[in-house]
Amino acid sequence: MSNAGSTPGTAPGSAVFARLPDLREGLADLYRDLHTHPELSFAETRTAGLIAERLRALGLDVTTGVGRTGVVGVLANGDGPHVLLRADFDALPVTEQTGLPYASGTDGVMHACGHDMHVACLLGALDLLAGGRAYWTGTVTAVFQPAEETGAGARAMVDDGLFDRTGKPDVVLGQHVGPFPAGSLGCHAGPALAATDALKVTLHGKGAHGSRPEAAIDPVVMAASTVMRLQTVVSREIAGSDTAVVTVGVLNAGTTQNVIPDTAELKLNIRTYTEEVRKTVLAAVRRIIEGEAAAAGATRTPDIEPIETFAVLVNDDDAMDRTATAFREHFGTERVFDPGPATGSEDCGTFATASGAPICYWFFGGIDPDTFAKAEAAGTTARDIPSNHSPHFAPVVEPTLSTGVEAMTTAALTWLSPDPENRR
Structure with missing residues (x-):
């Protein structure tokens, strides 16, 4: 050409x-x-x-x-x-x-x-x-x-x-x-x-010295478990004939190696084509985030905030x-x-x-x-x-x-x- x-x-x-x-x-x-x-x-x-x-x-x-x-x-x-x-x-x-x-x-x-x-x-x-x-x-x-x-x-x-x-x-x-x-x-x-829903998630734990994890509710482990569990949303909750993408693009936690922080932050990007699939994915994402926090013993429900939305x-x-x-x-x-x-x-x-x-x-x-x-x-x-x-x-x-x-x-x-x- x-x-x-x-x-x-x-x-x-x-x-x-x-x-x-x-x-x-x-x-x-x-x-x-x-x-x-x-x-x-x-x-x-x-x-x-x-x-x-x-x-x-x-x-x-x-x-x-x-x-x-x-x-x-x-x-x-x-x-x-x-x-x-x-x-x-x-x-x-x-x-x-x-x-x-x-x-x-x-x-x-x-x-x-x-x-x-x-x-x-x-x-x-x-x-x-x-x-x-x-x-x-x-x-x-x-x-x-x-x-x-x-x-x-x-x-x-x-x-x-x-x-x-x-x-x-x-x-x-x-x-x-x-x-x-x-x-x-x-x-x-x-x-x-596709439609886009971008979310900011703040996971609340309890900080402590890195040598005493028993005194903490570790938001880093909570975040890691959440990220891995989110990978099941599309593979286990969306039909093969439908399309959805769930991506965790940001994971931020802590400032130094010997301190367990109080919080961890995730940013998610979700893509869907139909309102039905969108609602299913958003509900699953919320359920998993809140469920992993509860399983970790968090004393406060995670904050889930919309960042941007495309139709x-x-x-x-x-x-x-x-x-x-x-x-x-x-x-x-x-x-x-x-x-x-x-x-x-x-x-x-x-x-x-x-x-x-x-x-x-x-x-x-x-x-x-x-x-x-x-x-x-x-x-x-x-x-x-x-x-x-x-x-x-x-x-x-x-x-x-x-x-x-x-x-x-x-x-x-x-x-x-x-x-x-x-x-x-």
Whole structure:
């Protein structure tokens, strides 16, 4: 697959893509700049400023500070459908280990999920749409969202009056770069991304000297027993036909080797697709945590606090079919596949739920195709291909960037057509 990006197809509106070759270098520079300057959730002030500056240069009506650091640009072009295009732009508290010349310049912060790529792709699509007004009618609302990683950004923008400012869209379109071959697109109708429940658990014991465990109620042992018992929730309480993931990502206890502490802290991440399974898992998790504390002789019930919550993202069947059909026409059938549901989570669905519009959300690959093919042939993709949130995750600039720009533009044109015959 050529690093020059794909060749635009012959579907209606393809003339809009004529300027893409001229945009690639500038968009790549922007992507590398964003990657070097990552910002955490609700602290994306530099990123928001760059986005707003570019939107104004394209002639969009720009509003900043929506949901704290969110940016909204509106491109109105006569009567027609109203399409919301969304990109997120926060980074993660991860120390980058890619070794790239444009690696993060901020210690302990990295664009490990590809949100910098999302921004560059949406800005590229808006540039094409703004320069191709003769080929579509309607309104494009570009939503650049903060704090996706905490599950709070989309809700913050909605609660801050996003739809009072822009009106409600007819469809919500979004995309995410992932560990697939660059140049490919993954489209799955129905439940596409899982719900998340993140919990903070504080186990209360009784501290004592390390030499006198009989005088303590050891929260470290309590935590260890809890972690191991939690591994049985999915394997013994969830049917094989259902899906759930329970992960303990944090276990903190104590300050030195010869002191048994008073407390231990766990942080859990739970993924499910249905409300029934979600309730079953949450009830089992609570029962096990409280049961292990009781078995250890704890004199106080553990504290279980929610940290963040994401709803299931459910792609509308008709919206996905319509958009994926356009992708196959533009890119070729061989480049569009169904990845199945993913256990990752996303809050983009909040915009659809809050507005009552259908959502179509897809993935585009970011891994060098030859590298991916070799790992796939060896059966080592899980080991050798860095996934999102890895300190080694870094999409190849091309053809990832061009594919993301073309995909977002193609999806928008599918819903923004001046002629019903051209709506595919």
